[in-house]
Amino acid sequence: MKRYILTGLMLCSLLLTSCAEPRLLDELNISQAAGFDLLEDGEMKGFFVFPVFKSQEQGSYQILSAKSNTISNIQFLVSEESPFPVVMGQVLVILVSEKLAKEVGMIDLMNYIYRDPIIGSRQVFAIVGGEVEELLYTKMNQTNLNIGVYLSDMLAQNMRNGNEPVTNQHIFMNQMLAKGVDAYLPYIKKTSSAIKVSGVALFDQEKMVGHIPAEETFTFKAMIENHKNGIYEFRFHDKWKTHVVIENIKSRVSYHIKPTENLTKKPHITIDIKLKGELKEFMKSKKIDKPSILDHVEKEVEKRVAQQGQDLVQSFKKQNIDPLGLGLRYRSKDKAVTPEKWKSIYPDADVQVKCHMKIVQTGVSQ
Incomplete structure (x- = not known):
């Protein structure tokens, strides 16, 4: 009996596999990166980066582009220029111009990407x-x-070791x-000699409304996730x-929420950031051999991070965005507050940012 069952399963397997249309990798142009600009006439211009395999040259790539009002037609038109169909099954990074993100938004692009079954959910979006x-x-x-792999590695490295918050297509969607909660993405720019991560792009629903500059991303990341690594630098007013x-060794954040019995009163939220780090540089004539100096540095970091966090919260309120997810956090404590009600009380919410810094090592250059 077991033999008959096993034979039947094998036959079913053969029938199922024979129904699928085979697609050979050698007969596809597999894009490793894609990007989209918004043109003056309202059309989009799309770009696809493909590896070119040469026996004596590594890192060769080709960029194909096309213009259209829809993403699907852009991909179709690019395929017309290629000896093989263009697919996005291995796309690592998808770039969107700031103009496109602000004026048109991300919803059409996200729907197109999300519906394509051969595209994964771990690739990174970035605003240019x-x-x-x-x-x-x-x-x-x-x-x-090639430029697609380079950008993907650059973004992954900044999320892993730098001040850029972790995100990908799944998180952003x-x-x-x-x-x-409102979304955010890496914000990158081309300088005169390089490409660099320049901050965090902020969204109101599907449209970009602004960005956090690079010098404030350490604090923003510390407010939204526990992480290691990252650099915080400043100058004393001496x-x-x-x-x-x-250099951050460990960062932990906790949210303390005090729901109000009367919704006419302000809700209270405290964001508590705990940092442990190493003093990497202290450019000063005096040697740092006194606990009082370390204590002074710790208190200065606490004051600056807390104030920077407070300023970010006020900026978010003015833009009517909530990238910290305060609404989700508050409503998890008070089920009676609807999303609409939270929007009305969010501008007046009492949000306090506190920071506690502990320097655990002093590998210092002086």
Whole structure:
């Protein structure tokens, strides 16, 4: 009996596999990166980056582009220029110009990507300050990677070791559709000699409304996720203009929410950031061999991070956005508050940011 069952299962398997249309990798143009600009006439210009395999040259790639009002037609038109169909099954990064993100928004692009079954959900979206076309045609020095892989590695490294918050398509889509939180993405720019991560792009639903500059991303990341690594630097207002660099070893954040019995009163939320770090640089004539100096540095970091966090909260309120997800957090404590009610009380919410800094190592250059 077991033999008959096993034979039947094998036959079913053969029948099922024979129904699928085979697609050979050698007969596809598999894009590793894609990007989209908004043109003056309202059309979009799309770009697809493909690896070109040459026996004696690594990192070769080709960029194909087309213009249309829809993303699906852009992909179709690009395929017309290629000997093989264009697919996005291995796309690592998708770039969107700031103009497109602000004027049109992300919803059509996200729906197209989300509905395509061969595209995964772990690739990273990034907003480009300027034109995607100019950035993609940047010639990178001292690397044999194609531009798509380079950008993907750059973003992953900044999320893992730097001050950029962790995100991907899955996280961004959830934030964009959820009630009580607004989305954010990496914000990158081309400089005169390189491409760099320049901050965090902020969204109101599907449209970009602004960005956090790079010098404030350490604090923003510390407010939304527990993480390791990252750099925080500042200068004292002393006669030496002492330059201080703290390397984060561990960051932990907790939210303390006090629901109000009467919704006419302000809700209270405390964001408590705990930092442990290493003092990497302390450019000053005096040696840092006194506990009082370390205590002074710790208190200065606490004051600056807390104030920077407070300023970010006020900025978010003015823009009527909630990238910290305060609405979701508050409503988890008070089920009676609807998303609409939270929007009305959010501008007046009492949000306090506190920071506690502990320097655990002093590998200092002086």
